[in-house]
Amino acid sequence: MIELHNIEKVYHKDEQIIRAVDGVDLSIDKGAIYGVIGFSGAGKSTLLRCVNLIERPTSGEVKLDGEDLTKLPKAKLRKVRRRIGMIFQHFNLLESKTVYQNVAFPLLLDGQKGKHVEAKVKELLDFVGLADQAGKYPDELSGGQKQRVGIARALVRSPEVLLCDEATSALDPQTTDAILDLLKEIRDQYKITILMITHEMGVIREICDRVAVMEGGKVIEEGSVFDIFSSPKHQTTKNFVSSVMNDKIPDSILEALDSTRHVYRITFLREKASEPILYRAAAQHNVEVNVLYGQITELQGEPFGSLIVEFIGGEKEIFKALHTIGQSVTLKEVTRNAS
């Protein structure tokens, strides 16, 4: 388990004081995939680097299984750091070394050699799907392959924690999906806790269990991915969610609204999305429903999304249908000005 208590990192630049991380508390369960999202400058990278103490926090505690790393003497810290692997946006491979040598490098630094090194590197190259590329050099590989080498290298010391610094930001969407699948496999097969920072909400949706949203060095919202996506509180979180949920009503629909129309946003959560709530209520109260816009997707294996629906019929019947529907799902009237 990783616990961060009141982490602060202050930089002094010229006359300026920069609070890159400003009092962050986080608790990350063993085996979780935990995401930290924020815009550029939010403090994500600094926070991540505080976890393995590449960046020493100005104050606060970084606990790994209850042990505060900030209090450890240098030699002990070096040892503990081996339990924390890291991958990077731009891979950070040694260009003059082969794929095999890149992956073996951390073990050689530790003074290990022989069959054990060979077996471990082979196991990991197999795992990341690069068994046949061992003799190649980084500049002969695609971005996705380079990140696979970075992942194999990060796993070679059998860490308990993997830190991912914008690990998919330099990759195209298809390669991103493949790398995210690989990270999921790492968690499942090696039971590694993964902490990743990103500015892409799609990455959070794809693989994280929990997420913290950072702004101005602080965590402004934290929770399970399902809760954050289904009811974001802070405006920044809402913007991140909107960036992937496509739930902003198009202007063409809003402009066509007037006070005679009955248009509602219906938000479906979990198992409710699979129930024909809408059509059952419409039939029961003899009104028509017309879906104008929306999407239902899957989030952490559960259906989730919203539909913009127009009800057509008598006022009384519509009122009754809305009452019935409102008992199962969230309903919000959509007006021209306030969507």
Ligand SMILES: Nc1ncnc2c1ncn2[C@@H]1O[C@H](COP(=O)(O)OP(=O)(O)OP(=O)(O)O)[C@@H](O)[C@H]1O
């Ligand atoms: N070594 C440093 N010296 C001075 N200021 C720094 C240093 N590193 C980061 N900062 C500042 O700290 C703040 C947070 O930076 P950080 O890189 O952690 O943010 P971020 O959310 O990771 O953004 P990005 O994705 O752009 O890297 C920024 O204002 C940045 O300029």
